[in-house]
Amino acid sequence: MTEDDTSDDLAPGWEAIDAALAPLYPGQEPRHVGTLIKWMLGGPDPLDGISVWRRADPVPHWHYVSYGLSELYQKESENAEVSGWGFELTFRLTCDAADEEPPAWAYSLMQNLARYVFQSGNVLGDGEWMDPNGPIALETDTQLRALAFIADPELPAIDTPNGRVQFIQIVGLTLDEMEAGKQWQTRGLLDALLPHMPLWTTDLSRNSLLHIPEVREAVETGKARDGSSMGMLFLPAISWSTRKRLLQSPVTVIRLGAGHVEGLFGSLSLRLPFGRDLLAIGAEGAVAFAPGQPAAVREEDGQLHVTLDPAALDAAQATLRPVAGEYRVPGLPGVVWEIEQTLIRDAAGDVVQTIG
DSSP states (O other), X not given: OEEOOOOOSSOHHHHHHXXXXXXXXXXXXXXXXXXXXXXXXXXSBSOSEEEEEEEOSSSOEEEEEEESSSXXXXXXXXXXXXXXXXXXXXEEEEOOTTOOXXXXXXXXXXXXXXXXXXXXXXXXXXXXXXXXXXXXXXXXXXXXXXXXXXXXXXXXXXXXXXXXXXXXXEEEEEHHXXXXXHHSOHHHHHHHHGGGSGGGOXXXXXXXXXXXXXXXXXXXXXXXXXXXXXXXXXXTTOEEEEEEETTEEEEEEEEEEGGGHHHHHHHHHTTGGGTOOEEEEETTEEEEXXXXXXXXXXXXXXXXXXXXXXXXXXXXXXXXXXXXXXXXXXXXXXXXXXXXXXXXXXXXXXXXXXXX
């Protein structure tokens, strides 16, 4: 990327974004970093540019805004109501009074997220989250190792000549905050954090906010009242197969990593009692859990469906442990649960922890 303070001529989408920011920062000229070679011309960065404004209240911070996930120039997509992917990214990062330039790593973060959208086709929306598998700022010791996404609290959606554009803000979270959001709902968690995180501004130096009594109480109350909004869980080690037995009915074998036992059944306890399914997706297949009676398993279209009534769910939670071995759950006949060791590896691939 290169420093640049101009946009292309005939860029109505770009101008509409500038107009949305103008009331927030009257008279302030933003710092702008633009791409050297545009994505459409084979460049590596999907965003045409990122502008940054300095903000003094309610806490000093940099306000980053992307240009390039929406249609900045002529209209090319078929959907007349939505501009491009339908959103631009924003990011608020705390700063000190003496700071003169916004940190460059945030530019890379936003470009990487935009690259994910362009390559996967997945749109980042209000209430979603992402695990980047490391600190959000590389080569730092920050505890923020997860991302949430929420509508920017000061930038409502705008209608541009190329269609509608939302502003989706990136929020840095700790891993335990992310887990709390998965167990309840990301939006509920962020609302609970807001009094201690003005404008959802990211502070790399902060610790988890779940130790604050009112935050913890809000999360626990929300989970008990609402259950979990997360209907899909990625568990690389989950799989299943059918084991044939001589002169006996076959047995369904469900394999699960020891490190995922508590997470799976924690999620099930916040989905099934509320009448909601949960799909656990692994590297070698998927297992669909659903509430109902009687407890049973069946195969359909290459996927295993497990129905659990309240008694079977309670029995599974009481029986299965994060320790390698074979388990049978009372009330769920014909099923063997194989719990396998989970190996935690570092970036070099070396095992640093064994669970189970």
